Structures are given as structure tokens and as C-alpha cells.
Amino acid sequence: MKQILLMDGPDHKGLIYQVTHVLYNHNQNIISQDEYVSPSGQFFMRTEFEGEGNPKSILDDLTATLPAGLNLRLNPKKKKDVVLFVTKEHHCLGELLIRYAFDELDATIQAVISNYNVLQPLVSKFGIPFHFISHEHKTREEHEEAILRTLEIYQPEYLVLAKYMRVLTSDFVKHYPNRIVNIHHSFLPAFIGANPYRQAYDRGVKIIGATAHFVNDNLDEGPIIAQDVKEVDHRLTAFDMATLGKDTEKSVLSKALKLVFNDRVFIHGNRTIIL
Amino acid sequence: MKQILLMDGPDHKGLIYQVTHVLYNHNQNIISQDEYVSPSGQFFMRTEFEGEGNPKSILDDLTATLPAGLNLRLNPKKKKDVVLFVTKEHHCLGELLIRYAFDELDATIQAVISNYNVLQPLVSKFGIPFHFISHEHKTREEHEEAILRTLEIYQPEYLVLAKYMRVLTSDFVKHYPNRIVNIHHSFLPAFIGANPYRQAYDRGVKIIGATAHFVNDNLDEGPIIAQDVKEVDHRLTAFDMATLGKDTEKSVLSKALKLVFNDRVFIHGNRTIIL
Amino acid sequence: MKQILLMDGPDHKGLIYQVTHVLYNHNQNIISQDEYVSPSGQFFMRTEFEGEGNPKSILDDLTATLPAGLNLRLNPKKKKDVVLFVTKEHHCLGELLIRYAFDELDATIQAVISNYNVLQPLVSKFGIPFHFISHEHKTREEHEEAILRTLEIYQPEYLVLAKYMRVLTSDFVKHYPNRIVNIHHSFLPAFIGANPYRQAYDRGVKIIGATAHFVNDNLDEGPIIAQDVKEVDHRLTAFDMATLGKDTEKSVLSKALKLVFNDRVFIHGNRTIIL
Amino acid sequence: MKQILLMDGPDHKGLIYQVTHVLYNHNQNIISQDEYVSPSGQFFMRTEFEGEGNPKSILDDLTATLPAGLNLRLNPKKKKDVVLFVTKEHHCLGELLIRYAFDELDATIQAVISNYNVLQPLVSKFGIPFHFISHEHKTREEHEEAILRTLEIYQPEYLVLAKYMRVLTSDFVKHYPNRIVNIHHSFLPAFIGANPYRQAYDRGVKIIGATAHFVNDNLDEGPIIAQDVKEVDHRLTAFDMATLGKDTEKSVLSKALKLVFNDRVFIHGNRTIIL
CATH class of the missing domain: 3.30.70.260 (ACT domain)
Known part of the structure; x- marks a missing residue:
């Protein structure tokens, strides 16, 4: 081997x-x-x-x-076991499911966890367990506790936040040190925070992008694995920019996961070394 | 006509x-x-x-x-009259001089103004007046006053800050509203401030860029005209990234000036509309 | 309306x-x-x-x-009716199905036609009719005749060749003038013919790409709608290049279809004008 | 050392x-x-x-x-000695001269050789010997003989064809095996031959590019060192495309030379391995 x-x-x-x-x-x-x-x-x-x-x-x-x-x-050298986290957006999830279905992911998707159930129909098409763990009527700690209990079943090597729109606590992150990958809308480190495409539109940027990174204690600030950009112009609305941004997000996330799942990414301080 | x-x-x-x-x-x-x-x-x-x-x-x-x-x-439809501002870096200036020498700039370079004299030899090769106006032993106001007196001679339509490393006062900018174009190292709005390539290196970014924009009261924050990026990886030192960044700066500035000098750029709030 | x-x-x-x-x-x-x-x-x-x-x-x-x-x-202004053609490769089909499932395609996929049945399971996940029309034991004319009879049912406005690996005859194309969109592996007009990624590898190219174009009488030579490229280097095998090429193909095809389905593409001689 | x-x-x-x-x-x-x-x-x-x-x-x-x-x-590890070859176009030459003047080329430009004298004024600004060796009234062999005699003076390690518009004979190339770098308009291997931007325009391509390569016996067909592309659309005339192409040519040539002059390029068959 x-x-x-x-x-x-x-x-x-x-x-x-x-x-x-x-x-x-x-x-x-x-x-x-x-x-x-x-x-x-x-x-x-x-x-x-x-x-x-x-x-x-x-x-x-x-x-x-x-x-x-x-x-x-x-x-x-073998496939990694992973659990995906999603909220309501399908673009990254769809990309990963199709790749998985045709054995192109270098990973086994053990399950999908979501705080909403809107993506359950898509996941079920591919015969993968879907765990709807609502955050409603729960404290943040209770919610993460429920997630951790579900993860116990699978013992994944990596968690992939494929547009999971909840901030993870420091305590949660400590269970998976350097083993959580996130995809961030917009161009990190610019426009941190809510509604970044609106911010980018208002600023009249000519380029938008996406960043895949490891998750550490600072939201959206862990070591960067991959980035990509697309050119935009004034004719795009904030909605158009978000649409184009989603395409960029899914391709950047796929690229980053390929590197991570092939053991090519070292973390050093806040940087990645990719060999 | x-x-x-x-x-x-x-x-x-x-x-x-x-x-x-x-x-x-x-x-x-x-x-x-x-x-x-x-x-x-x-x-x-x-x-x-x-x-x-x-x-x-x-x-x-x-x-x-x-x-x-x-x-x-x-x-x-005709060439614009412009004055260039530089400090010590030659890359944008060299690009513009070569284009000007072969009539590709859509503008007449009337003069170059600098707060240092290191680029005088380069400018003199092209037979263009070079005004060394040191900022030493002058208040900011006195320095800008001296510059304004020099500009009186030329009555330029646009000022181009081709790596001019001094912040212009609000009062100065008011003399040339929407008529000053700047090129900014790094990828705006990220890494505002000093030593951006060092910041970008420490953050381990995978993409660096440059932004050409109009100058308004907020340093590095006027309406964006053009942006471009290059892919980088961990193997580049902060110096390498700065070198690649300079190449990006000169091509982005050239692209932006072509748009401005051809009357293609409208300003609306903090955005540009480019037709 | x-x-x-x-x-x-x-x-x-x-x-x-x-x-x-x-x-x-x-x-x-x-x-x-x-x-x-x-x-x-x-x-x-x-x-x-x-x-x-x-x-x-x-x-x-x-x-x-x-x-x-x-x-x-x-x-x-309304969605177009389209029929997809595929052979064995899933990457473009998967992309289009996901977009369709979430109403992002500006089109209704009426059916998928294939000369193999390997992609039937994927298509059936999305509840879309799949017509397996084998070319075996048929002349080219008989095969196309069978396809045309199936198309009669749907009366599509556009045919999308989403990696359909058979050459269409002039007679077939005449039924859908300027209404057939194809995605071509590699970078047109370079490397026309079989095994283009092998050709590109042997030539040591540093860039590979994909081209979406209308189909006319000359295979791979109709008016170009969209193109994109990716950087490659010597470390990629011909297989790696094909993998990266497929990602490019699916994004270029999506981009081209968005333009076509929104009535933005004029054909003039062998060129497209995109407004 | x-x-x-x-x-x-x-x-x-x-x-x-x-x-x-x-x-x-x-x-x-x-x-x-x-x-x-x-x-x-x-x-x-x-x-x-x-x-x-x-x-x-x-x-x-x-x-x-x-x-x-x-x-x-x-x-x-040291700077290479090089001689540049040009014809009438200034864009690549200007780029290299500015880099050389500020010690960014990793090479010493010993001389510039041209079959026309139009670029002599530009070269003389930088104090570099310019050899005007007209091809008129000479056979191809006589012309190359005259060039070889001039090269004897300098004994360069590399020849850089910075838009030299004459085909070199096999005999000439044998004097500098794998030591001649050329920049090729357009996107190799497409549109080989005369007036490539016109060909690209007529074909309605959406991307144009440039290729830097070693020169071997087949014109425009030696091992590729670097390539880059720019997006274009129908609004660009053939002239606009040529202008944009020239910008691409100069940046690709600079990039390729940096690799060659730093001993990073291996040649293997018709491919380059870049380490």
C-alpha cells in the first residue's frame, strides 16, 4: 500500500x-x-x-x-471519512454529492448534518444519512452537544462546512483541531460579516472571490487553503454577484478538499504550506 | 471631429x-x-x-x-493632459513612459512631480519635465502649496499617482475632484495600511491584487476603476509577492487610465459605472 | 410580461x-x-x-x-424548453441537473437522451425522462431518425450536447439550426480530434480550456459562445488534466447556456455577438 | 557562493x-x-x-x-548574459529594458540586434549597444552569418527573440541549442501563421493568449515555457485584440525569462519541466 x-x-x-x-x-x-x-x-x-x-x-x-x-x-494513502454540515444553500452540497456519487471526492461522505431540513430531499437522492438537528429552542451549547453526539456515531476524520451558517464555539472546534474546513463567501479578509455581496456591490468592486480555510477560534480567520476570484462589473446586481460567488465557492471548496484529503496541507501559524 | x-x-x-x-x-x-x-x-x-x-x-x-x-x-474625443506623481518606485512610471513614447497612452504626459529625485534619470530619458519637490523641511500644507504652483503651469486634466507615497489632504483633493487616479498595492479593501505584502504573507493568502481608484477624502477608499489579481503560494516570500504585486499594479493602472482617458468612467456614490 | x-x-x-x-x-x-x-x-x-x-x-x-x-x-422573457444529450460522462449533466433542481437554469429540462444507459440512475434521481437510444446495430441515419422521433414528443427549443460523444450529421443539424449547443473538451481551435488531453500533455501546454459553441456542419467549429481556461503544469498527468478540464467544461457550458437561454447571443458568420 | x-x-x-x-x-x-x-x-x-x-x-x-x-x-547562481533580437515592435523590448535598468531581469543585456533601425532610439536611451543588421540585399544565410559574427563579440548564454519577426534557420538554431527563447503572438498551438489576431477575430474567440517557448527546428513549436490568456469579447476589433495581446506577450515573456535565467527549466522531448 x-x-x-x-x-x-x-x-x-x-x-x-x-x-x-x-x-x-x-x-x-x-x-x-x-x-x-x-x-x-x-x-x-x-x-x-x-x-x-x-x-x-x-x-x-x-x-x-x-x-x-x-x-x-x-x-x-486512502479516502478520508467526512461529515458535511449545511444550512439552506445547495450549491456546495450539490457539487460534493455529484463528485461523491462518481467516486471523485477522495472521501466517503458518512452523513450530512443540518440545522434546517430543506436540503434533506437532495441528500436522500444519494442515499446518504441526513441529520436534521434544529438549533431552535436550544442554547448554542445544547445544539453543539446534540451535533457532537451524532458525530460520535461516525467518528469522521474531517468536518466540511459546506455553507453552514452558524458560528461554532471554541469548545466545539477543539474537538476537531485543524480538521474543520469552511468555505467563506466573498474575498477574505475583505468584507467580514453579514451580507458580503451587498457590501461588495456598494463598494463597486470589480472582483469577487471565495476562500476555503480551516476553522479556528476566530470566525472566518483560520489558515487559508484555497482562493479564487471572478471578474464582475457594475451591471451585476448584488444578486448576480451572489450567484457568481456561489459558483466560485463550490469550485474553491472542491479544490481545497482535494488538497486536504490527499494530505497535502500543512498548517504553520496562520498560514498553510501546500506540498 | x-x-x-x-x-x-x-x-x-x-x-x-x-x-x-x-x-x-x-x-x-x-x-x-x-x-x-x-x-x-x-x-x-x-x-x-x-x-x-x-x-x-x-x-x-x-x-x-x-x-x-x-x-x-x-x-x-482627444488625448487628455496629465501630470504624473511618483516617489521612488519605477514600475508604474516605466510602463507609462514606454506607452507614452510610442503613443499608446491616450494622454500627453506634461510633467512628472516627485518628492524624491531618484526617478529623474528615467524621466529625463524621455524628454519630459521632472519637478523634484521635496517634502522635507516643509509642512504638509507648504508642500502641497508648492505642488499646486507647479500644476498651475500645466493645467492638467488628470493627476495620476503612479506610486506616490504621500497622503493628499482634503484641501488638495478638492482642486481636482474626481480627477486624481491612484494605484493601490494589494487587494483593496483588504490590508489597508502599511506593508500590505507583509500582511498578506503573514496571512498566507493565495491571491494578491491591485486596485486603481479615484482619490477622495478617504485614503485608498475612492471609487474603484479596475482591479486584478495573481495567484500566489506559500513558496513566495513577502519580497516575491511584492514583485508580483508590482507587475499587477502597473497593468491595472494602465487599464484604468485607458478607461478614464477615453471618458468611459462615471462615478456614482462610491461606485464606478464603466461604459 | x-x-x-x-x-x-x-x-x-x-x-x-x-x-x-x-x-x-x-x-x-x-x-x-x-x-x-x-x-x-x-x-x-x-x-x-x-x-x-x-x-x-x-x-x-x-x-x-x-x-x-x-x-x-x-x-x-421565459424559460426555454431543452433536451440534453449525453454519453457516459456525468460532470456536465450533474451540474445542469443540480441547477435545474433548484431553479437556476433558466430552462426546463424536458428529457435526457443518451446512446448509453450508464447515466440513467443519475437522471432518474431528478425525475426527468431518460431515453436510452443505443446506436448499436443501427446506421447513423437510423440512429438519428430514432432520436428525431423522440424529440418530436418534446418539441424542444434547444438541444444541449452535455458531453455527447457522437458526431451529428448535417441533416440532423438542419432540424435545429443555431439551436444546438455543444461543449468541447480542450481549447478550441487547438487539438481538434481524439484524445485532446493526451495531445495537450504531450505538447506540455501550461494552460488548458474548454469551449462552448453552437453546432454547425463542421464538427467543433461552430460559433463560440464562451471559453475559459485553467493553468496547468508539468506535474499534472494527462488524467489530472482531463479532470481539471472537466471542471472547466461544466462551468463554461453553464455560462454559455445562461447567455443563450436569456436571448443574449447573436450569430454572425462564424462569430457570436453577446449583448 | x-x-x-x-x-x-x-x-x-x-x-x-x-x-x-x-x-x-x-x-x-x-x-x-x-x-x-x-x-x-x-x-x-x-x-x-x-x-x-x-x-x-x-x-x-x-x-x-x-x-x-x-x-x-x-x-x-548568477546573472545570465543575453542578447535581445527585435524587429519593429517595442512592447516586449520596452518591458525588458525597464526591468534591466532597475536590476530586475536576472540577466545582463549585452546588446540588441535588429533587422530594422526603428527601435534604435529607445535602446540608446538605456546605453546598450544596438546592432542594425538589415536583411535587405542579403540571402538568409548571409544575414544570419552577419548576426553570428556580431554574437561572437558577446558570447551570450541566451538569445531572446523579443518580437523578432524572422524565421531562424535550422543551422542558426544549432549554434544555440535550447538557448533561444521566443514569444509567440496568439495562443499556441492555435492560429499558427500570419496575422493571428485577424484569424482570432474572424473566429470570434473569447480568449486570446501568448506563449513563450524555446526555439527548435519547427517554427513556433519548441517546448512551451509559459502561457497566459486574457478574456476578450466581440466588441474588440482585431486591432484591440492585438493591443491586448501585446500586453500579454510582454508579461508572459518576462515570466518565462525569469524561470530560464534562474535555471528552473528542464527540457524533455517537446515538454518543459519547471522546478
Whole structure:
């Protein structure tokens, strides 16, 4: 089986040599290797390899050989288990369901969770469990508690907020550190807050965009994974801009998920390194 | 000679009919006509026409025919007179000088004004007057006063801030209402303020851009004329991003000036309508 | 009801005036009007208007007023009836079905016709008739005859070839002149023919694209409606390029259909004029 | 001094390990390392490193250690010597001269050669030798002979065809194998031949582009280094499209040269691998 080694930490002379040496000794064939050293001296490397041999013993050998203080992860190359979160908008969900139905997502959609039930008919067309967990008559904590209980069933590796319009609490986010991906309307970091297309229209921007990012404690402010933009002009209404923006959102989210599900994204401070 | 009629104001039924009727009576041939009505009911029209006849009498006839409250301007189609403002960066200036040297700018560069003299050698290659007006040992008002005295010589129609790194006072801007074009590093409205490429780098953005806009009282906040972006990734340093950003700045500024100098840009509130 | 007037033919002085005059007399309010005159003197105009009154009598009045030789069409603003053609690839079909399910297509999908039955399960999720018309054991003429009989049931205004991998005969195309829209893999006019992504890979291109166009007698050579591209690099395999290409195909096809279904596309020789 | 190691050839297990081992033994610090293995099993690696020690002995050691059949080059990191070729168009030349004047080109422009003298005034502004070598009254061979004699003076590492409108013979190209960079109007491989913007206009394309490529025996058909495109619509005349195309040409050529002059471009068959 193919393996993906992810490694990051302070740079030392000889790191690439040491890793390739261990893999060579274990008779592994390197399929691809990409690395990056930041100007501040942080080292990142993604190595995809295959061969006979025990992944556990390769990892042990790497740990023993490499300097302390490095973060090492060894993942088999396989589909991720994910749960999608939606509210009422269908565009990102529809895109992901079609990709999933034809095995293009690099992930298994275990379930869809929503605080409304309007998208249930769409999800049910694809034979995926839909959990309608209303936030009404619940405190924020009670609502998130109910969601967490549902997630217990699935034990997903990633949560995808495919236009989920509720802010998650810090406490919730801590259950899935660096494992929640969100798609943000408009062009981050501009126009944070409500009704961004209206803001963009009023400002007369000539470009609108979308940003996929990890979720951390600051709403809409986690590390950026992917962005894209479209040109607009004065003839578009705020509604037209939102329509075009939704197209951008769905393609940016798909692109970001492809990177995340293929173990290509490192997080460093508020930045992502994509290898 | 070709004429350009610019017209904007509250929409009324029959406006296009009335204008085309007057031009028809004056035996003018319409070369192109573009109009836009905003969702809030504001009408904008740009008509390019030619024919024998007196522009003054056409304008009088239009004024007499059309409802009151419309803003009418009739310009002969010709190059604009402009003065460029620069500080130390050469990229936008170099682009404009080369275009000017080969008659591609739709404008006459009457002079270049700078608060430093580092770009004097470049400007002198092209035989254009360079005015070094240092801001040192002067109050802001004294400095702007000296600039205004220099501008008196040239009576330019537009000022182009081609990386002029000083904030203009409200009083100065009032001398050239809607006639000052600026190019702004980074992607407006994001990262307003100092060292935007450093901010963008630290935030790990995947896209950087530039914005050309009219200057009004709020620094970097006038109506946007043109924007463009480039994709970046984690491998670019803040310096690399600034380099790529400068390329974007010069092409966006050129694009915006082409629109402005061809009388294609209407200003409405904080938006531009480009016909 | 809103009406859309489409008009094209040789340019004459006063055409805009004459049209606006008639609409003014009929007490119609012009919502938007766009026109274009080609360098060779061909006039094109799209006028959207509304008001009380009889469309038939407006059209009669226009015909009586305007010079002979102009092509005039008056359409009520409404959804188009369309039939989709597919073979085995799902990406364009999936995109259109999702848009249709949420009323974003400006069209009614009456049926899907395919020469294979692999996409039947997807189509049936959306409750749309699926006609599997195999081409096996049939001559090309017999196959197209069977398709034409099925189309008789629906009387569609447009046919959309959403990755239909069979060449249509001249005779078939004549039944739907300028009413068949195709999406072409790769970047037209480059790499015409089989396996274009392999061709593009072997050539080491840095950009791939997709083209939506009307179908005429020459395969892949009708008037272009929309195009878009994506950047690629050497790291993408021919398969990766095909995957990215499919994303481009579906967004370009959607964009083109929006223009066509809103009566924005004029055909002039081998070019489109989009107003 | 920084060194750049370029290595390509058939892939073998352990290549990265062997290279990093040698550099480690020589006490060199790897600044960046990028490699790529093609689906057909060809290995490419670019390693930038620095440290005390003798480059010659590092290269000898690498040659002794690595399997035979690999192509190894070790270049000090420094500006390339180049000669530009132009005909009458100034846009690419102007861009390169401004970059050169402000030390942004990663190259030294030793001279400009032209078959016309119209650009001599521009070049002389920048104090660079201009050689007017007319092709009139000369056979193709005599003309190229005269150019080659001039190049003898400069011994350039690269020739840049910055809108040089003459086809070079196979014999000429053999003097500078993989060392001539050309910028091609329009979007390769489409519209090969004369007057491409006219062809593109007549075809009604919605996108135009430019391609920078190495020159080989087939005109306009060498390995592609960089491409870019701009959106166009029916309102642009063939002249407008050419104007926009020129802007694209100059930015694509600059981008390609940056890659070439930084030793980032490998050639493999008719493709480029850019590391």
C-alpha cells in the first residue's frame, strides 16, 4: 500500500538525507517528495512511497534517526471519512454529492448534518444519512452537544462546512483541531460579516472571490487553503454577484478538499504550506 | 471631429429616444452608444458620434429637450493632459513612459512631480519635465502649496499617482475632484495600511491584487476603476509577492487610465459605472 | 410580461431612434438596451422592455417603421424548453441537473437522451425522462431518425450536447439550426480530434480550456459562445488534466447556456455577438 | 557562493539520497530542492545549496557516486548574459529594458540586434549597444552569418527573440541549442501563421493568449515555457485584440525569462519541466 509521510519542524542540515536513507534501507520506493523550508527556518516535507515492509517499523526507525522536535505522521494513502454540515444553500452540497456519487471526492461522505431540513430531499437522492438537528429552542451549547453526539456515531476524520451558517464555539472546534474546513463567501479578509455581496456591490468592486480555510477560534480567520476570484462589473446586481460567488465557492471548496484529503496541507501559524 | 456625450441622472421614460432624436436632427452618426440604469433608477449613457455641425448647438438642443436634473457633458474625443506623481518606485512610471513614447497612452504626459529625485534619470530619458519637490523641511500644507504652483503651469486634466507615497489632504483633493487616479498595492479593501505584502504573507493568502481608484477624502477608499489579481503560494516570500504585486499594479493602472482617458468612467456614490 | 426584442441587419442612421420611438408610442418602459455595430457595418440590438400593450402590434409597428432587410424577433422573457444529450460522462449533466433542481437554469429540462444507459440512475434521481437510444446495430441515419422521433414528443427549443460523444450529421443539424449547443473538451481551435488531453500533455501546454459553441456542419467549429481556461503544469498527468478540464467544461457550458437561454447571443458568420 | 545543481535522466531508487549524501559530506547546506519523476520514469531535480568547498570537487564526487546515464550540471547562481533580437515592435523590448535598468531581469543585456533601425532610439536611451543588421540585399544565410559574427563579440548564454519577426534557420538554431527563447503572438498551438489576431477575430474567440517557448527546428513549436490568456469579447476589433495581446506577450515573456535565467527549466522531448 502507498504511504504518505508528513514531517515538519525546525530545519536541520541533512534531514532529507536522513529520511531518504531510512526509506532506502527499508527498500521503499519514493513516488514523490516535496519539501519547503520557510524563511524563518521551518522545514516541511511530504513523501509518498511504496514497497514491502512494515509502516510501523519504518516510522519507528525514522523517529529514532531524526532529531527530536520534529512532527512525524505516517498515513496510508486512502479516502478520508467526512461529515458535511449545511444550512439552506445547495450549491456546495450539490457539487460534493455529484463528485461523491462518481467516486471523485477522495472521501466517503458518512452523513450530512443540518440545522434546517430543506436540503434533506437532495441528500436522500444519494442515499446518504441526513441529520436534521434544529438549533431552535436550544442554547448554542445544547445544539453543539446534540451535533457532537451524532458525530460520535461516525467518528469522521474531517468536518466540511459546506455553507453552514452558524458560528461554532471554541469548545466545539477543539474537538476537531485543524480538521474543520469552511468555505467563506466573498474575498477574505475583505468584507467580514453579514451580507458580503451587498457590501461588495456598494463598494463597486470589480472582483469577487471565495476562500476555503480551516476553522479556528476566530470566525472566518483560520489558515487559508484555497482562493479564487471572478471578474464582475457594475451591471451585476448584488444578486448576480451572489450567484457568481456561489459558483466560485463550490469550485474553491472542491479544490481545497482535494488538497486536504490527499494530505497535502500543512498548517504553520496562520498560514498553510501546500506540498 | 468625434464627440463623446456623457449623461447621467434620474431615469425617465424616453431618454434614449430624446437623445437619439436630437442627434438625428443634427445629422450626426452614432458610432457607439452604451447605457446603464441602476437598480435604484439612476441613468448613465455614453454616446460617441460624429458628423458636420456645431457641438455647442447640439449640446444646447439636448439641454433644452431633456428633463431638468440630468448631468450632461460633451467632450471632443482627444488625448487628455496629465501630470504624473511618483516617489521612488519605477514600475508604474516605466510602463507609462514606454506607452507614452510610442503613443499608446491616450494622454500627453506634461510633467512628472516627485518628492524624491531618484526617478529623474528615467524621466529625463524621455524628454519630459521632472519637478523634484521635496517634502522635507516643509509642512504638509507648504508642500502641497508648492505642488499646486507647479500644476498651475500645466493645467492638467488628470493627476495620476503612479506610486506616490504621500497622503493628499482634503484641501488638495478638492482642486481636482474626481480627477486624481491612484494605484493601490494589494487587494483593496483588504490590508489597508502599511506593508500590505507583509500582511498578506503573514496571512498566507493565495491571491494578491491591485486596485486603481479615484482619490477622495478617504485614503485608498475612492471609487474603484479596475482591479486584478495573481495567484500566489506559500513558496513566495513577502519580497516575491511584492514583485508580483508590482507587475499587477502597473497593468491595472494602465487599464484604468485607458478607461478614464477615453471618458468611459462615471462615478456614482462610491461606485464606478464603466461604459 | 417582459419582452425581449432582438434585431440585427445592416446598420442605418437612426435605427435606435426609430425603435425607441415605437416603444415610446406604445408606452413601453425600456429595462435595458444594448447594441453593437460591427466594423463591417452590421447592427445588433437587444432591448428588454415591459408595459401594457400587445406584443404583436408592437412588432407590426416596428416592422412597418424600420428599413427592410432587418431581422426582427420579439420573445417573451421565459424559460426555454431543452433536451440534453449525453454519453457516459456525468460532470456536465450533474451540474445542469443540480441547477435545474433548484431553479437556476433558466430552462426546463424536458428529457435526457443518451446512446448509453450508464447515466440513467443519475437522471432518474431528478425525475426527468431518460431515453436510452443505443446506436448499436443501427446506421447513423437510423440512429438519428430514432432520436428525431423522440424529440418530436418534446418539441424542444434547444438541444444541449452535455458531453455527447457522437458526431451529428448535417441533416440532423438542419432540424435545429443555431439551436444546438455543444461543449468541447480542450481549447478550441487547438487539438481538434481524439484524445485532446493526451495531445495537450504531450505538447506540455501550461494552460488548458474548454469551449462552448453552437453546432454547425463542421464538427467543433461552430460559433463560440464562451471559453475559459485553467493553468496547468508539468506535474499534472494527462488524467489530472482531463479532470481539471472537466471542471472547466461544466462551468463554461453553464455560462454559455445562461447567455443563450436569456436571448443574449447573436450569430454572425462564424462569430457570436453577446449583448 | 550559491550553486545550482541540475540533474536529469532515468530514475533509480536512491537518487535523492545519494545526492543529499554527497552534499552532506561536503558540508553544504541545501537551500531548496525540487524534483519530479515523469510517468515514463524520467527523473528531474534542481538543488540550490551553499557552503564552503570546491564546486568542482562536489561535482566530481556526484559524478562518481551517481549511476551513469544521468545528465549533471552545476552552475553558480548568477546573472545570465543575453542578447535581445527585435524587429519593429517595442512592447516586449520596452518591458525588458525597464526591468534591466532597475536590476530586475536576472540577466545582463549585452546588446540588441535588429533587422530594422526603428527601435534604435529607445535602446540608446538605456546605453546598450544596438546592432542594425538589415536583411535587405542579403540571402538568409548571409544575414544570419552577419548576426553570428556580431554574437561572437558577446558570447551570450541566451538569445531572446523579443518580437523578432524572422524565421531562424535550422543551422542558426544549432549554434544555440535550447538557448533561444521566443514569444509567440496568439495562443499556441492555435492560429499558427500570419496575422493571428485577424484569424482570432474572424473566429470570434473569447480568449486570446501568448506563449513563450524555446526555439527548435519547427517554427513556433519548441517546448512551451509559459502561457497566459486574457478574456476578450466581440466588441474588440482585431486591432484591440492585438493591443491586448501585446500586453500579454510582454508579461508572459518576462515570466518565462525569469524561470530560464534562474535555471528552473528542464527540457524533455517537446515538454518543459519547471522546478
